[in-house]
Amino acid sequence: MEFFTISLLNGISYGLLLFMLSAGLTLIFSMMGVLNFAHASFYMLGAYFAYSVTELVGFWPALLLAPLGVGALGALFERYCLRRVHAFGHVPELLITFGLSFIVLEMVQLVWGTSSVDYRVPAELSGPLFTLYGTQFPLYRGFMMAVAIVMLLALWLMLTRTRIGLVIQAALTHPETVEALGHNVPRIFMGVFGGGAALAGLAGVIGGNAFVTEPGMAATVGSVIFVVVVVGGMGSLAGAFIASLLIGTIQTFAVGIDTSLVSVLSALGWQIGPDAPGYALWKLKVSQVAPVLPYVFLVLMLIFRPKGLLGTREE
């Protein structure tokens, strides 16, 4: 029970972090049709910016400044690189973000070094939030969840309740009409791209110190958020939300379970020796399989429900 509750809470906080990342990715994708390969790089930049700003002025300003900085970089990239490639079609757009991810990785290694930096949870947020069945749940995890939920609400309110949100939603489906009504659609695109990058940056600020801030952090989370976006249904925000929570909890649970098929079967009174066919497969522990689970989930999803959880279009 203790394992279950703590894993569930950890899983949800990880899932919410995944959602902060995939929300920006989904928004950018559904609006511009661009699959932003550099999205995880923006996440990494957010963490490193936050580290530097924290060194200078402290964590709380960093929580605001780092996402703004990342967002500005994203907007500049859209304005001067992505927009130029837009006319060539979707593949070059995807490729240019792919190239950007290389450059960001190199730059980060150049500026902050190739090993991890000491980006820590601030003192006022370290410590336990509550104790459950004798296990402490860290305060910072709670803070992560709170930030993610506040962001989610703010995003939802902005998209559905404000004028800007309405224009963005209209530009999603009918860019020509919106342009004819006098709105600057390229600028909206720039704003959305910058906003998506800023969301990734915010995720980096609060995720960087919860996990590790190192040059490999973009790669570890990068492919998982793509899985989230596909499983949730391309371009569906609600789908991305469900998929992030699902994948976050599945992965957290799997890491904690230390049983294999061999031990399960021997508990049922069925012994499997090392010379049985396919023993390598039988003896795998669930925790060893954990890194593959999102991808297995993706493949299964594509076989049984190709449009994703809440996706609408079938490509």
Next chain:
Amino acid sequence: MANTYYEFKPYNVGRWVIWGLYALILACAPLVFTSSLSHTMLSQMGIAIIVCLSYNMLLGQGGMLSFGHAVYSGMGAFLAMHTLNLVTKGQWPLPVSLLPLVGGVAAMLFAVVLGWVTTKKSATTFAMITLGVGELVWASALMFPEFFGGEGGISGNRVTGAKPWGITFGPQVQLYYLIALYTFVCTAAMFAFTRTPLGRMLNAVRDNPERVEFVGYNTQMVRYIAFVVAAFFAGVSGGLAALNFEIVTAEVVGGQRSGAYLLFTFLGGATFFFGPIIGAVLMVLAFVLLSEFTKAWLLYLGLTFLFMVMFAPGGIASLVMMNLRVASFGRLRELWVSYLGLGVTGLSALAGAGAMIEMVYHLKLNAALGPELRFMGVPLHAQSVDSWFGAGFLLVTGVLLFELARREYVRQWGETQEFIEKEIKRREMLI
């Protein structure tokens, strides 16, 4: 069936000349570059050419952007290596020269299974699924050390089995000629594939899948078959790589390898059949030579890629073809002054930028070695104003003059293109 009418079939002289030259280059390259480093590099180039061409079967001809092509070349390499070890143990009397085919067939079988899921979708979703499948295989590589050999990989010895005519494949040159033979045959086979009805259908699926469905073809099936065929050639190259390096580690199925295939196929030019050959040669040069010269090579690679996507999305092959078109109308001579200007100014700007990047890297990574470094034979002092000013001055003047040269060149290029358009119209009128 005999035709009742006379059909004029000229020999396609150009094609024979080009393929002859290709074979000649493959055959003579190790005689011209005789050092052992160049033999190793030439072997790697042959392997890279096969895999980049097979990748372009997906990207260029099928419009399928794959982020997991290394899965197939890598699995080919692993299976070929396991087979090689079986041959060494004497359990399977197979000549070493046929091992790449084993790799190819193995990769094809993997593609038959994995490709069925992958090719269910097209375009962006396809890209993401290949990424996911790539990660899946990469993560499983660490889960099954029995097959993938864990951190150390699997090694073997290619000097084994029967030795027809004394060919042992021990010396690198002998292996190079095996690779060259495979490269030539595979290139020819892949070119022939583009001429088959299936190859043509693949182009149609890339350009207008909806219409293809209306005509009555199953687009998913066309993509699937092409995917399997491409995987076969990737597996052949993997098998050759296993023979060449005599060791296969898990990173050959990793995402970075797939990314490199994508990057260099695109740099070479995905829109032309021969583009990936240029890309493959560049790939080996970049990985072997550039990484020796400078620590900043990944940054250069990323920047080159970014600028190519922005300004020449057709890759190097398209630049070559555009200039060939101008040359065929006899107007290339007028452009050479502009090219000289562009080249000189561009190179000086690049030299300035390169010097600055090298100084930054030197300060950051080699601080213990002192501030002096040499860049292209010029001694630089990474902490002095002089070096920075010199590099900055070179960069700024280079960029400004390049912009001037570029404007003149764009004007001239436009005029030439206009002339060519008119000339084409005029020739049409004559017929």
